[in-house]
Amino acid sequence: MRDVSVKEIEGVVGEMCMDANYNLGEDVVDAIKKAKEREESPTGRAILEDILRNIEIGKKEKLAICQDTGFAVYFVELGEDVRIVDGHYMDAFIEGTRKGYTDGYLRKSIVSDPVLARVNTKDNTPPIVYTNIVPGDKIKITMCPKGGGAENMAEVRMLTAAHGIEGVKKFVIERVEKSGGNPCPPVVVGVGIGGTFEKCAMLAKMALIRHPLGSHNPDKRFAEVEEELLEKINNLGIGPMGLGGRTTALAVHIETYPCHIATMPVAVNINCHAARHKTRVI
Amino acid sequence: MAEIKLQTPLSDEDIEKLHIGDTIFLSGIIYTARDAAHKRLVDLIKEGKPLPIDIKGGVIYYVGPAPAKPGYAIGPAGPTTSYRMDSYTPILHEQGLKATIGKGNRGAEVVDALKKYKAAYLAATGGVAALIAKSIRKAEIVAYEDLGAEAIRRLEVCDFPCIVANDCYGGDLFQEGVKKYRIT
Numbered sequence: 001m002r003d004v005s006v007k008e009i010e011g012v013v014g015e016m017c018m019d020a021n022y023n024l025g026e027d028v029v030d031a032i033k034k035a036k037e038r039e040e041s042p043t044g045r046a047i048l049e050d051i052l053r054n055i056e057i058g059k060k061e062k063l064a065i066c067q068d069t070g071f072a073v074y075f076v077e078l079g080e081d082v083r084i085v086d087g088h089y090m091d092a093f094i095e096g097t098r099k100g101y102t103d104g105y106l107r108k109s110i111v112s113d114p115v116l117a118r119v120n121t122k123d124n125t126p127p128i129v130y131t132n133i134v135p136g137d138k139i140k141i142t143m144c145p146k147g148g149g150a151e152n153m154a155e156v157r158m159l160t161a162a163h164g165i166e167g168v169k170k171f172v173i174e175r176v177e178k179s180g181g182n183p184c185p186p187v188v189v190g191v192g193i194g195g196t197f198e199k200c201a202m203l204a205k206m207a208l209i210r211h212p213l214g215s216h217n218p219d220k221r222f223a224e225v226e227e228e229l230l231e232k233i234n235n236l237g238i239g240p241m242g243l244g245g246r247t248t249a250l251a252v253h254i255e256t257y258p259c260h261i262a263t264m265p266v267a268v269n270i271n272c273h274a275a276r277h278k279t280r281v282i
Numbered sequence: 283m284a285e286i287k288l289q290t291p292l293s294d295e296d297i298e299k300l301h302i303g304d305t306i307f308l309s310g311i312i313y314t315a316r317d318a319a320h321k322r323l324v325d326l327i328k329e330g331k332p333l334p335i336d337i338k339g340g341v342i343y344y345v346g347p348a349p350a351k352p353g354y355a356i357g358p359a360g361p362t363t364s365y366r367m368d369s370y371t372p373i374l375h376e377q378g379l380k381a382t383i384g385k386g387n388r389g390a391e392v393v394d395a396l397k398k399y400k401a402a403y404l405a406a407t408g409g410v411a412a413l414i415a416k417s418i419r420k421a422e423i424v425a426y427e428d429l430g431a432e433a434i435r436r437l438e439v440c441d442f443p444c445i446v447a448n449d450c451y452g453g454d455l456f457q458e459g460v461k462k463y464r465i466t
Contacts, residue, residue, distance in 0.1 A: 041463055043283075043303065043445065047407050050443075054410035058358075067348045067358040067411040067431075105357055107348040107431050118318070120430040149363040149385070149408065181456060182363045182386035184408035237464030241385060241407055243445065244459020274409040 002079075002137040004282060006087035009139065012280050013096025016143040017072060018104035020278040021064040024055050027212035028250070028275045035186055035247040044245030048186075051240075051273055066274045069106035070145030072097045072127035075209065081137035090129065098123040109148065130202070144209055144277040150183035156201050156267045168193060168266050169229060175268040176233050176249065181242015184272035186250045188213065189233065192267040195257035204269035207253035209277045214251040226252045250275070287441070291339030292380035294400045300446045302453035306404055307441040312341040312383070314435040316362055319426050320370040327373055334425035335434060338378035344385075346431035347421070348411070356421040356437070358411030361385040364403070368392050375399040383444055387456035396450050405447035405455070417442040 029052070036048040058065035074093055084092075101108060101124035110125065111118040155175050159167050172191055179187075192203025216223035229252040239245020250273065259265065283303040288296055290310030300306070313335050315323065326333055344364055348357035364384030371382060372395035380401050385408040396402060406414060420438035427433050447455045 041459070043459065044463075046305075050407050050410045050413055054413040057412040057416075061412065063351070063412040063415075064348050064358045065412055066409045067346060067360050068362070069348060105349045105351045107346065107357070109346070109431065120432075122430060152363070180387055180460075181405075182365065184385065235465040237460040237462065239459060239463055241405060242387060242456050242460070243405065243447070244455070244461075244463045246463060272409055 001081055001083045003083050003085045004139060005085055006089070006092045008282060009092035010096040010099070012141065012282055013074070013093055013143065014100035014103065016141065016278050016280055017097060017100025017106060017145070020143050020145050020276045021069045021104065021106055022058050022062050024058065024065055024274060024276060025211070025213070027214070029055055031213050031250040032186070032273060035250060039240070039245055039247050041239055041243070041245035043243050044240040044247060047240035047243070048247065064106055066147060066272070067107055068109060068147040068149065069101065069124070070147045070276070071110065072101070072124060073144045073146050074127060074129045075142040075144070075206070076129060076131045077134045077140040078131050079136035079138045080133050082139055093127050093129045094125050097127040098125050139282040140279065141282070142209055142277055142279045147272055147274070150187065150270045150272040153179035153183045154204070154267070154269045156197060156265065158197065159264045159266050161264050163264060165225065169225065169232070171266055172229055172252070172268055173232055173236070176270070177236050177238070179270060180238055183270045184274070185238055185242060186240060186247045186273050188271040188275045189229070189249050189252045190269040190271065191252065191254045192269070193254065193256045193264070194259040195265065197265055199257055200265040200267040201269070203255040203257055204267035207255045208269055208271045208275065210253045211279070213275060217254050219256070222254045222256060226254050290341055292341065293339065297380060297400050297402050297450050300402050300449050301451070302446050302449050302455040302458060304446040306444045306446060308341065308444060309440050309442070312343050312437050312439055312442070313337070313424070314345045314347070314437060315342050316344055316346050316432045317366050318429050318432045319434050320367050322426060324370045324373055327377060335436070337374060339380050340378070341381045341383065342374070342379060343383040343437065347415070347435070350421070354415070356415050356418045359415045359418060360411030361406040361408055364388055371395060375401045387454070388448055393448055393452065393454060396448055397452055400450045402446055402450060403448035404444040406444045414442070
């Protein structure tokens with residue numbers, strides 16, 4: 001067993017909140033640069049240019065690139081040979097989030113109950129933590145600040161086997177088209193196929209943090225669907241911020257899981273061009 | 283697609299000059315408001331009570347800024363998605379509001395109101411919050427401080443960059459732009 005202090009996790013979590021919001025991954029920056037070279041719309045090119053300038057400012061001045069610094073979502077791979085000491089596991093994420101969002105001048109966007117009072121918790125807690133127990137004695141944490149505008153464009157649909165892969169494609173394209181400029185295109189499209197109602201939503205979310213951006217599903221058949229969907233989505237003409245252009249999506253990522261003989265759930269989760277996520281290993 | 287400098291407060295003549303696709307550099311005073319503040323403003327109008335801000339000739343920017351670091355007038359401050367404010371917008375234009383700034387397309391009720399009350403919808407680029415904040419010189423909370431990021435702020439802006447997305451002639455850049463680049 002290896003002892004890991006809650007205090008250590010808390011410190012790392014706080015740093016990740018700031019790092020993810022200030023420093024966009026180089027893979028995303030490269031994809032935006034390539035998109036700018038291809039973009040035919042003058043308005044679209046100007047928008048992509050501003051996006052790149054903004055990323056530079058965030059890096060240089062340690063500022064959040066988007067004022068919507070998101071819901072703090074964590075994906076954790078917790079080694080089964082790790083023993084958490086000096087406190088409770090969840091508290092490390094709650095306190096780390098509070099500290100990161102407060103000390104980092106990040107926006108507090110969480111309300112205490114979703115419908116009735118909607119009172120801001122003032123420290124961006126609670127976070128959302130998904131933990132998987134894996135072999136080993138390390139803790140791998142991926143922090144993903146998820147903005148509200150793009151999240152609002154997500155959908156789960158319970159398709160059936162009869163819809164086939166064409167039904168999946170139709171649903172994904174329809175969802176992106178209906179979203180228009182709302183999720184801040186160029187977007188990243190995360191698709192989850194299979195599992196159950198909630199599992200496919202998780203797969204779609206996991207698809208958004210695939211690294212590097214634009215890398216493909218290891219199954220060649222799904223890799224081809226990713227390519228095809230990306231082309232079709234970019235042919236929609238939605239363009240940067242929905243004002244028309246060739247760049248609607250930077251990438252389409254598909255994740256799959258086995259499913260029940262009676263079902264074929266599909267989820268689409270969309271990320272804005274500020275496709276933020278950071279990974280650290282303790 | 284012209285480049286136009288605008289100074290608040292805006293007049294009917296200012297709005298008539300604007301056409302979809304024009305690049306705007308806006309200077310003067312604008313107010314921030316999002317979902318929660320809109321609900322309160324519209325409730326006041328419906329009750330016949332005075333508003334905490336003067337919206338005649340005014341501009342509302344849909345934004346909930348991040349906190350300001352020391353030495354900055356405001357934190358990162360990019361636009362939020364506008365459709366959530368659609369149901370509140372026509373009544374504000376009726377009261378004399380001349381423009382709103384946000385991201386994403388507007389519903390038919392807003393497009394109609396822009397024609398009826400001579401107003402415009404301006405699109406700012408989402409997710410370029412640190413860059414946009416450079417054009418905001420001063421910010422102070424003037425109403426609903428309890429809403430935190432959603433409080434109404436009075437912003438002093440200089441050459442705030444945006445694009446005319448919907449003009450007072452019924453033009454809609456979201457539809458026109460997409461039509462132009464769509465491959466079927």
